[in-house]
Amino acid sequence: MRILHTSDWHLGRSFHREGMLEHQAAYVDHLLDVVGRERVDLVVVAGDVYDRALPHVDAVRLADETLARLAASRARVVLTSGNHDSAQRLGFSSRLIDAAGVFIRTDAATVGTPVLVDDEHGEVAVYGIPYLDPDAVREPWQLPTRSHEAALDEAMRRVRADRSRRANGTRSVVLAHAFVAGARPSDSERDISVGGVSLVPTTTFQGVDYTALGHLHGRHTLTETVRYSGSPLAYSFSEADQLKGSWLVELGAGGMTTAEFVEAPVPRRLARVRGTVDDLLQDPRLKEHEDAWVQATLTDATRPLQAMERLRARFPHTLVIAFEPAGAAPHTVPVARPQGRSDHDIALDFVAELRGGPATESESALLQAATEACCDDPDFDVLVSTAGTEGLW
Structure with a gap:
């Protein structure tokens, strides 16, 4: 099975007031080209589809067009929500959309329920873990501590419980949106720390055939099977030296065999x-x-x-x-x-x-006029003369 791992599209985001929607649309064209050219079977999108919980209408339109094009392609799609997304808005009508081969997973309650896909080697269970706010899941999941590690540990416990009920040889893919230890952040990611703690160890995903991570905007290989794809476009100058793109992963009968990075088009260096x-x-x-x-x-x-x-x-x-x-x-x-x-x-x-x-003479005169205009209250003297100081206070 050939898997294309991407994340952090941030549709609708600008770059220092420069609109990026045109460049994001060009990335979508590239993505569909890779799906066809490389005969991709499964596209996984690990969160932050949008840049904000209430995205602009143009960003929603691009997302709609993207998912429709992916649904018409040869690949199936599993997509999760990130910390920038509204899980409720992104997950709207997801049960209906499943029928098109696009599986949107934004509900923490369904973490242990995989999307099942098949290839010539058998079954692959794809577990979409949306961004988990520790405050939101602590009580329903009865977490021992308020941390991202505790939330993802419980999510992976549910994943492993489901895997244990499946036939031997069933391979697994996990999507997660988190800050995993060993990676270096950029300036453009939103801080998700809780009480100063945001890191999750790579051992959380131990035993998974491939873990597709989102949140950090630079590509990272934390272990052979745990990787960040990074964002497809640069969203801060701290990303000037980063190579942007997606991972093309080959899943064989015994698990992951190869991972190749596919570069994305660069609109402007x-x-x-x-x-x-x-x-x-x-x-x-x-x-x-x-x-x-x-x-x-x-x-x-x-x-x-x-x-x-x-x-x-x-x-x-x-x-x-x-x-x-x-x-x-x-x-x-x-x-x-x-x-x-x-x-x-x-x-x-x-x-x-x-x-x-020092300021020039003309600048000094302009500042003088500005300060006098700010302080000038033509009614003040009238109030003092008619009401007296005691009446003002």
């Missing part, structure tokens, strides 16, 4: 550059980044004026600018308003601190 504005605009070695999405860290002694506009003259897809002046002391945050300082003075101090140099 990510680049992180650092230096002064002049260096970044003149360095010939940065030519390869001119068509990339760019995160720039500026090291100028003073904050350059119109830095974004200047950088975009060379790097038109610059999205993020950080300012870290070389050799500068760490910024301090004032804890109280300095006595005897006007709002205008404080605003000027802020500009000087942020930029590393």
